[in-house]
Amino acid sequence: MNGSIWVLVEDQDGVPSGTSLELISAAHNFVEEVSGIAFSTNATALSKALEPYGVERLYAVAAERSSLPGVVLSHALAQLLAQGVEPPRALLCAQSFTGRDTLARLSVKLDVPILTNVVNLIEIDDDLRAEHLIFGGEKVVTSQFTHPGLRLFGIRAKSFVQNETHPKEVVIEDVNVEGIGPSNSAKVISSHSEERSGPKLDEAAVVVSGGRGLGNVENYSLVEELAKLLNAAPGASRAIVDAGWVPYSYQVGQTGKTVKPNLYIAIGISGATQHMVGMKGSKNIIAINKDKDAPIFQIADLGVVGDAHKVLPKLIEALKQRQ
């Protein structure tokens, strides 16, 4: 395909988010020239980190720091295009908080639609089509745009692999954004991070998740103990996040994190489609559930029909013995 693709690069504590790198790698499947846009506190550090992935230009957006990133980024993108910068063929954003906000505002500013929850991109007739899952992952649909404008895509994490195959020095271009108006009246006054131990949920080789079947919040400590023994990240179903047992950052699924570990252990989780969408890509799955008809068993490589309160302590004890 001719032309370029732009990727929204999300800065996470000074480094590009994993999904941003996945999107850059995906873009290289279709075009030579891939550029990034970021609302970062340190564009120099960010551009260094992007070097192995092949980014031509990084549009470094500067604006009042407390602004919500989606407001600033969508404004910057519209401003760049209005100033006559050669428009890209497509903009790829993660289906994240910032990605969604940016796409939503930009789609109104440019009056173009968005294809969301994309899990794959395909080039046909010099255009990009997108695949996404419906009916809880039962079917894949392919969609295409019918307008001539910029293609906007919201892409789910872990849909593409990161590839360090196009190393290149990144040219930084500053973009100043001011006078956004009333849509910029919401300001971040503080940020709080919820401490968690062990490897990161979306990067860990092993994930141990617990659900409502644990019975109560105290029993979640069994999940944490098992996770620790396996050097795994603890995760959760939405049911126990909503119940306040663990923070949202533990949630696996459609509205939480997508994980693709080597091994996923689901304990007391029924296997609702919205949960499975976030972990079905795991290489191996173990499920412990006392209901033999629980849907999670349909995708588990090893299913244990049993009471988590009996199985877990024995499993933990056995693993401790081995250490």
Add this chain to the structure above:
Amino acid sequence: MNIAVCVKQIPDPAAPGRLAPDSFHLIREGKLVMDDSDSYGVEMALQLVDAAGGGEVTLISMAPNGETSGLRTALAMGASRAVLVSDVRLSGSDALSTAKVLAAAIKRNPFDLVISATESSDGYTGTVPVQIAELLGVAAVSFAKKVTITGTRALIQRQSESGYDEIESELPLVISVTAGVVEPRYPSFKGIMAAKSKPIESLSLDDLGLDGNNVGGSGAREMIVAVRETEARQAGQVVEDDGEAFVKIVEYLEQLKVV
């Protein structure tokens, strides 16, 4: 304080979904119910109006048919009235078209706050609320998990990748609320009876002055061109715990070299 709450009416989520064979549009005939995700927005709106000591909660919904049963559920919870935009031309709407219609309906009455869910259970684009905000020219805070309003200022905890951000904004404002923010009340018998006589205003695209070429099925500039089944993952070995199932798990972990 006047709050508009977006309430989507969707096909029964327990029934298997179907696509029309020619257009691949989701079939939405028959009875629609209130999307569970929107019950949190309705509850939060009722609580905020209560805390402000007065005001109205107006439900805003768009559907291709004149279905109101989902709206009656939300009225039974305590909302004052509802606005339903229904027009056959709305079948096949995409997120941007939906946002244009909802924004036009919201604009007809002054509001301090617009509340929606973060994503619908059937469409789950998660972009409609912020598109509405951009169309209305106001700020938006998506993924709100706690909202406090003092006078004309809102203080909001917004989910982030690593935890949450504290956000402050002047009203008017659009917020999308996550599940679990509040405990939605069950409609009482009195509420259900009262809901029967609460006003539901029905509007067509013409009433809103919207051009049928820019919204709805004709306004959607994206289309589904193919549908296929996903490759099913095979179920593996299932064992009943006889007290020794943990041994099987340990063996499996060894096999994967996890231990």
